[in-house]
Amino acid sequence: MDPREWLRSWPVYRQLTGGDPAGRAAAAKSRRSAALRARTAAADRVVKSVCPYCAVGCGQDVYVRGDEVVQVEGDPDSPVSRGRLCPKGSATLQLTTGSNRRHKVLYRPPYGTGWRELDLDTALRMVVERVLRTRRETWQDEHGGYRVNRTMGIASLGGATLDNEENYLIKKLFTALGVVQVENQARVCHSSTVVGLGTSFGRGGATTFLQDLQHSDCILIEGSNFAECHPVGFQWVTEAKARGAKVIHVDPRFTRTSALADLHVPIRAGTDIAFLGGIINHVLSTGSHFHEFVVHYTNAATIVSEDFRDTEDLDGLFSGFDPDSRHYSFDTWAYEGVDVAPASGQRDGAPDDPDGGEHEHTAGDTGQVRASGRGETHGSGGTAMEGEPRRDETLQHPRCVFQVLKRHYARYTPEEVERVCGVPREAFLEVCRLLVENSGPERTSEFVYAVGWTQHTTGSQMIRAACVLQLLLGNMGRPGGGIQALRGHAGIQGSSDIPTLFNLLPGYIPMPYAHHQHDLASFIRADAARKGFWSAMDTYVVSLLKAWWGGAATPENDFCFDHLPRLTGSHSTYDTVLEQIDGNCKGYFLMGENPAVGSANAKAQRLGMANLEWLVVRDFSLTESATWWQDGPEIDTGELRTEEIGTEVFFFPAAAHTEKAGSFTNTNRMLQWHHQAVDPKGDARSDLWFLYHLGRLIRQRLAGSTEPRDRPVLDLTWDYPTEGPLDEPIAEAVLAEINGWDADGVPLSTSTQLAADGSTACGCWIYCGVYADGVNQAARRKPAEEQDWIAAEWAWAWPANRRILYNRASARPDGTPWSERKKLVWWDAEAGEWTGYDVPDFERTKPPDYRPAPGATGVDALSGIDPFIMQSDGKAWLYVPSGIVDGPMPAHYEPQDSPFPNALYAQQRNPARLVYPHEHNRYAPDGDAPGSEVFPYVVTTYRLTEHFTAGGMSRWTPYLSELQPELFCEVSPALAAAKGLANGGWATIVTPRNAIEARVLVTDRMTPLAVQGRVLEQIGLPYHWGPNGLSTGDAVNELSAIVLDPGAHIQEVKAFSADIRPGRRPRGPELVELVRSYQQLAGITERTGTEV
Amino acid sequence: MAGRHSRRDTGFTSYYGRPVLKKPTWAARDIAGYLFLGGLAGASSVLAAGADLTGRTALAKGCKAGALAAISGSLFALVHDLGRPGRFLNMLRVVKPSSPMSVGSWILVAYGPQAGLAAVTALSGRFTRLGRVATVGAGLVGPAVAAYTAVLVADTAVPAWHEGHRELPFVFVGSAASAAGGLGMVVAPVEQAGPARRAALAGGVFELVATEVMERRMGPAAETLRTGRGGRLMKAASALTAAGGLLGATLGRRSRAAAVLGGLAALAGSACTRFGVFHAGVASAEDPKYVVGPQRERRAREGR
Amino acid sequence: MRDVDHDGFDLRTMLVGDDPPHDGGYPDPAPRFGFFTDTTVCIGCKACEVACKEWNHVPDDGLVFTGMSYDNTQGLSADTWRHVAFIEQPAPRPVADLGMPSFTKPGGGDGERSEFRWLMSSDVCKHCTHAACLDVCPTGALFRTEFGTVVVQEDICNGCGYCVPACPFGVIDQREGDGRAWKCTLCYDRLGVGQEPACAKACPTDSIQFGELAELRERAAARVERLHEAGVTDARLYGHDPDDGVGGAGAFFLLLDEPEVYGLPPDPVVTTRDLPAMWKHAGVAAAALLAGLAAAFLGGP
């Protein structure tokens, strides 16, 4: 270097000659500092994406340099997230590019003790062989005398982490293969939401969108830990608070949500119906309901059949219960003079027990279809109904819904609320006051819930109770109002809409049952409503069949309706597990789900897998569901021996969201497209790739087959274009099929264009419009700052890009806004149309004074004051005469495992719940039965901000793992003192199923409650851990039981009784011994807890 | 309950008892050693210059050699303690009056070569004229070498160091004088070692008085100079320093053996002072009460 | 400046004034940027911690379950440049025995806290106006940027460790195995291209607000006023005052309790404020040494 230059590079020289004599600033700057350039600025391109973790659906910018992703951060243009990301979203770079990910296919041969590598093509062909072999061996043309065209030998689980397009291909391919046991996280997460919201309002999705929270005057967060589980969405609560809104958090624990709330009300887990019922009673008995809203927009005025008997009359049961089959018949629940569900009568009617013993695990379940997830079919349409219900708009008729409701909830007094929930009267009344004061024409309150409500044996009814309350308060369809169901995974709303669920076809069309619905016509007759938008079901079904079977689907062959396999009962994921344990289900696809940790009774999950012939796991890393045969808990206890497990295991590394294109539907029904940033490395492939090529190879293998069972596969439209070096299917082509096209292949723009004559094809009618004009509407990204608060030009929401559902209700019956402050959509008489900020959820030109002609059908039968257009009567249902299987109105029942008797009724538990007695699935005694004192505490399970679900996306990620490095339990100081638990030490928690250990966190955030005259201690357990990964711990679901909500088949993991003791749990066989000793102490038998 | 944050019952609140400050990452052997050796070198150079000028050749030679050894050792310790020893030259990248370590580095740049030259010429017997200049030069810079290390540690947020910032230089120079005296007693025959004995005694007294004053004026962090590891070392330091000085002033005037023993005691005492101060500092940084209490009091005093 | 040993001359202000980045010798200084962290809206999500690590490739800080509420990273360190504190405060009045939950109207009362509360606060380097770490750094690795922030230059730092005990907030630390000192850079590289720091960008509730310091101070004052009006009398600012011991922090906070509750020093003072006094005393001491030793040669042999 030239000496002068060298001298100049010496800071001392610069100190002496420049403006920084002290050498602390400019003079000291180094060469590197001077050349520093942020890698965001140095990137070659920025790819628009969506956070792969939760359903808030935060926008992400993916910065790419060469073929490497160098940074992932929030997209400031997103109206939902405004550029922000929670810790998980912020860890996306590490998730997708970190060393935690696997890039090689692995194979474990039967009885093998280790993995070996396999090349991708060989592995895929081996899977094809397994699928075809098992399918052949387990094929059922008929079952119980009915044609079923299916295999029960194969099942698939997972979908909520996947794109809509991937879910679509799973459902399409597997259905064509005759696989009916197709399920995803939606079952274990929010299935009860679909039942609860769907039967009340006509659609099963959240009724509003996150940004609208800012307009709320009071936000009741109950059954959700909003700030921790949807942190970026929570900014809208902060926003509302800044505008003066009151925020209430009702939760067993004081959480990070409570910390930001104005009021935290601790509650006993599992008692929310009692709490909400108390508020309903308060509203009704003080006349605080929004009268005009209730009269016109709900079924309050409708008269109920004389035959109906309430829980008041039958001490906790509604009329129509059959204790032998453990089912309700809906007949007596009907409206007077109306056959509310002639169709559902047939739809849900008991067949002549075709299942014979198939459900030996489901006590008393004779396989009735009604218990088979039918409630979920209201995800986008209310119950069918025929005839004109009688109404009394004075609400005085003793059998009008309003009066029935009033009587039903009269016993839910503040005193009872206190006794049942442990919520002091003053706190309860304060909640009542805040809600009532912040509802009415000028003000709105919003309810926010998530899986604190869904995951109970009464989950659907908890949500129903919230629906009833929000309707009484007149908060539906209005800004700052509604019910915000905060869904789970990035793709879970989509995996419900384009369902990888056994009981549904895309758009909440039910899967056909074997016993009836022999042909398309009877299928449609059974389910289509006569009135409302669901009356067009035939167009939805035929268009779906055309999308799947294209040219092969003709009017002559019922559009290939018989290509659909048939259900004969419940084939939910929990039924499948028991089928696996019994050896009936032999092949299992796990595509982005980790049931060995995430599903209730984790041991049962693993025992099921240990009995498979083959298992395919597609994930980023080796989750517990991939390695249980090697190092699972049963290997340690000696219950299983690796060398004796015959399951063949294939591990396929999955591509991350940055490595593929596709859409996620967020918690508010909004489809957002994420673009591919780079190609996946090694053997990692998108699930779209896997499914497409799996299907392609299967079709290749079957080509020329004359077997009737192979027809559906061979007729399938499966000609997706591929691109790039990996032959990646073009996801937009799949989206275009989902959207649908007309006979000329022109993309459709709305579902009303669908036809029943086979001239249109549409893969999911509620998504029709997402590819309108051949443009990917989900990829629209007009920056939020350039739009109004609705931001309608950001992505695309179903239905028809509406953001607030039922928004016709934001106007008075006459079409004018209830108030200036709360206006949203109104009738513009001059223009002769509905107008406003949001897309009206109503026929655009139907005037408020429109009244249907007598005998009108379909949409014409809805009047100008019927805002709930998916309902057969256009009204929201306070009382559900049909469609929900465990009662027309929510009633409080104790959780399956509860240390308390039911203080409200003699009926202890939900009589219709599904129990699965099995030696590895034991239940606790009744709350007042001997032995119940062995499990005196209530455990609730939940999430932490820092981890994600069963941990696959956080426990392998160092930045997230260090934040919460181990499983812990949260206990109150009093419980800690009583039990000798030391902060930072260990505790063992025991239930009738199993025992786990956890570090102890002693905290005042756990409040002992006074319940039924004694102090109840609750134990908090975040459920993210398992033995694999960086951050480890026992899986909390070792403790939980398989016991299900009857309508939704969701498990009860939010409340169960347990014991806690200091110290670590025993290892090896002694663990099994410990659990057995507890069972003996409590006198538990296979009958315990299975009583009606 | 373990691990929960302590509240006002203990007179102050902290975050789960965790330190407010980061304790020094310095290794005691390196940095306390550096403080001691720097002091020894600096004072020895002064002693050497005096001996040179007064014709005490043996004392001069021993002190020069000792100073060179000490400064080399201190430099080694300093570099050894660096997280990136290969980058030690970056110390000369800037001249920062605000940084005692920067100032110290430049002092060492001035001192080191002179001390080296002084020693090498004395030991080799060549270039004596140059040697004399270097000796005087080192002797003049020496006090700065001995004193700046006090500023080095005092110029931190560490309560036991910073709160003693007025007295610490005196403690350190006293300790340095005592150490240099000790060195002189060890290396020089008793007849030449008079100034060394006086240095050890007077330096020791100076140090002990300064330490006492410092502890009194310091605030609660003085506790760390009296208790724990720092306290034990400080106690040993006073004992050894006193013993060294007294031994030198008495038996050491006649007996070489006693002089050597006294000299070693003084050296050890000086080392103990530096290690004691070092550990007291670490202890005061680790316990939030030495940070929170005085600061709250100050705020209250000033009505804020 | 208060409470100095007034020596007639102030080395600090003589060398650098109170107005970074304007006295840094930059030909074209930017406005001074900083953070206002409003802890009343912090949801303790730790996105700031993670976003910082992702952006700066900071290694993880070890997996330790601490039992300190939800805080498992424990404090700022070389590997944690944003740290979220969690403080669980039981109601000062004991709640009724029997385990009955207590209940009081929110916002009601005399300002005295009546309910359990859970404070969360994201801490970071204060980017002090008078930054001790920067003052004492002998290599110039730590320097004042054109944005008025305080940054360690990783190509310069030789790991002398001096900055570590110098910082009155206990922020900066040496990274094990690497040897160098690390702390928040206030995303110097991002500021350079006009981008907001990673932590502030991620923060879901805008608890971390980034901007021009002058504007942030106004915003914060207004916020405190609003909170006081709403009855949150505990609200107070920390580090906002240019007259405090560090000349005001570039990153300041709105707290709901005393600073030490959050692990912050109640009255931090930049150590170099006393440096002139120290040099003076050291000079006297050195002179005394010289004189004393010279005197030692006066008496006999």
Ligand SMILES: Nc1nc2c(c(=O)[nH]1)N[C@H]1C(S)=C(S)[C@@H](COP(=O)(O)OP(=O)(O)OC[C@H]3O[C@@H](n4cnc5c(=O)[nH]c(N)nc54)[C@H](O)[C@@H]3O)O[C@H]1N2
């Ligand atoms: N950080 C993070 N975010 C997530 C996830 C994650 O794992 N981590 N998972 C995503 C998924 S899959 C989902 S489904 C959502 C779930 O989101 P949330 O439902 O908010 O999640 P949870 O923590 O399971 O439960 C919420 C709260 O319910 C409370 N609770 C438990 N039992 C009851 C009860 O009986 N009544 C009432 N009122 N409350 C009760 C718990 O204490 C908990 O605070 O979060 C999504 N977002």
Ligand SMILES: Nc1nc2c(c(=O)[nH]1)N[C@H]1C(S)=C(S)[C@@H](COP(=O)(O)OP(=O)(O)OC[C@H]3O[C@@H](n4cnc5c(=O)[nH]c(N)nc54)[C@H](O)[C@@H]3O)O[C@H]1N2
């Ligand atoms: N006790 C208790 N149990 C619960 C709950 C509870 O609150 N308490 N909550 C329940 C709820 S709501 C849910 S949603 C479930 C969640 O339980 P799981 O869904 O089993 O948990 P995850 O860890 O999310 O599993 C998803 C897996 O998908 C992988 N993955 C991510 N992206 C992709 C992809 O693109 N392709 C593929 N192939 N894989 C991918 C992830 O790495 C991860 O391993 O847990 C349920 N279980």
Ligand code: SF4
């Ligand atoms: S996990 Fe959810 S809240 Fe967090 S960044 Fe991703 S989408 Fe947003």
Ligand code: SF4
């Ligand atoms: S807080 Fe500490 S590390 Fe940050 S600038 Fe101030 S003195 Fe330096």
Ligand code: SF4
């Ligand atoms: S450790 Fe590095 S940054 Fe700190 S003072 Fe030393 S050289 Fe400067």
Ligand code: SF4
């Ligand atoms: S400003 Fe940048 S470096 Fe500093 S804490 Fe935030 S993200 Fe980390």
Ligand code: SF4
């Ligand atoms: S990101 Fe914001 S809300 Fe989350 S912990 Fe950090 S400061 Fe608090």
Ligand SMILES: [Mo]
């Ligand atoms: Mo979920």
